Amino acid sequence: MTDLVKIGNTNVVSKKLGLGTNKVGGHNIFTGLKDKDGYAVVKEAIESGITTLDTAYMYGLGRSEEIIGDVIQDYDRSKLIIATKAAQDSSRNKVDNSPEFLRKSVDEALKRLKTDYIDIFYIHFPDEKTPKDQAVRALNELKKSGKIRAIGVSNFSLAQIKEANKEGFVDIVEDNYSLLHRDAEKELFPYLKENKISFVPYFPLASGLLTGKYRFSDSDKFSQYSREKFGDIITSLEIVEKIADRYEATVAQVILAWYMKNPNISIVIPGARKPEQVDQNVKSLDIKLSDKDYRTIDEAFMDVE
Ligand SMILES: NC(=O)c1ccc[n+]([C@@H]2O[C@H](COP(=O)([O-])OP(=O)(O)OC[C@H]3O[C@@H](n4cnc5c(N)ncnc54)[C@H](OP(=O)(O)O)[C@@H]3O)[C@@H](O)[C@H]2O)c1
Numbered sequence: 001m002t003d004l005v006k007i008g009n010t011n012v013v014s015k016k017l018g019l020g021t022n023k024v025g026g027h028n029i030f031t032g033l034k035d036k037d038g039y040a041v042v043k044e045a046i047e048s049g050i051t052t053l054d055t056a057y058m059y060g061l062g063r064s065e066e067i068i069g070d071v072i073q074d075y076d077r078s079k080l081i082i083a084t085k086a087a088q089d090s091s092r093n094k095v096d097n098s099p100e101f102l103r104k105s106v107d108e109a110l111k112r113l114k115t116d117y118i119d120i121f122y123i124h125f126p127d128e129k130t131p132k133d134q135a136v137r138a139l140n141e142l143k144k145s146g147k148i149r150a151i152g153v154s155n156f157s158l159a160q161i162k163e164a165n166k167e168g169f170v171d172i173v174e175d176n177y178s179l180l181h182r183d184a185e186k187e188l189f190p191y192l193k194e195n196k197i198s199f200v201p202y203f204p205l206a207s208g209l210l211t212g213k214y215r216f217s218d219s220d221k222f223s224q225y226s227r228e229k230f231g232d233i234i235t236s237l238e239i240v241e242k243i244a245d246r247y248e249a250t251v252a253q254v255i256l257a258w259y260m261k262n263p264n265i266s267i268v269i270p271g272a273r274k275p276e277q278v279d280q281n282v283k284s285l286d287i288k289l290s291d292k293d294y295r296t297i298d299e300a301f302m303d304v305e
Helices: 035-047 063-072 099-113 132-145 158-164 188-194 206-211 216-221 227-246 251-261 275-286 291-300
Strands: 004-006 013-015 052-054 081-086 118-123 148-154 172-176 198-202
Touching (some): 081 099, 081 148, 118 172, 132 148, 132 158, 148 158, 158 188
Parallel strands (some): 052 081
Antiparallel strands (some): 004 013
16 A cells, blocks of 8 residues: 555645544534634644645535634645535525636635645535536636646536546546445446546545444434444444454544555545544554455445445
């Protein structure tokens, strides 16, 4: 496993482990968040050697970007990879992929992040009317002007990704993928590989379920799964727990190491509510998962999704 990855056809190079920041300032999505924890999470990540930060306008309607913008002022910007996303026009409660809206979104994100370039800019969600190649062409102009360094799309169907990539401008895709959500393996991963497009999974820890901190008795907290299915997930996690014991690691660390060994994945961006979680997750970099353990985990979750 190499520790660094190149994003698409760009010269953006990232470490394999980054930080997801929807719980940094994401007050509109989660209750009980404190800005002071958000600042501490970002600072802890950078101090621990994490240099890639994944944010979005939607996380607190700009608040996450503002917090990150404040924290990064104390660090060498050239060593950081800042990824952000936009597409929601919150004033009209609409998704907008028009070139005008994307240009405005990039300018506003630059101000909140207090920086003069964004390393990876994603269209966060597809709208219904803008031709995707037109939207991405506008981003390519922003790339040429130096405001963004890599072009990404998120939550696009494969057909929309293909449309967006008509001229080969898409560098990176971010989508829901975890050991519990493996749809991307069938068609998306082969397409991305063939077209040298990088992939970032969101919800890598299935919002905490894959950390191993829940037991069968917590099944009512996960209403999206039947009790039987939840039981299967817990059984699979017990297999990971045994492997983790051998590495003197936690379940979350081994699961993160599994993604970092997965050749389809470029950057893993677990989210964190508290700096202690960042501290824990960064230790996954010390785990060199054997091929056999990688396969055992792969198979343990094969029929669980
Ligand atoms: N492109 C998109 O549309 C999209 C959508 C969703 C997310 N994202 C991005 O992807 C990132 C990752 O997704 P996510 O943060 O929603 O989910 P996730 O990474 O699957 O889970 C993160 C959550 O798990 C818990 N956790 C993390 N480390 C832990 C540890 N060591 N021990 C115990 N609990 C731990 C924390 O929640 P609790 O403490 O609350 O349990 C944390 O907020 C986001 O932060 C965001 O940047 C993008």
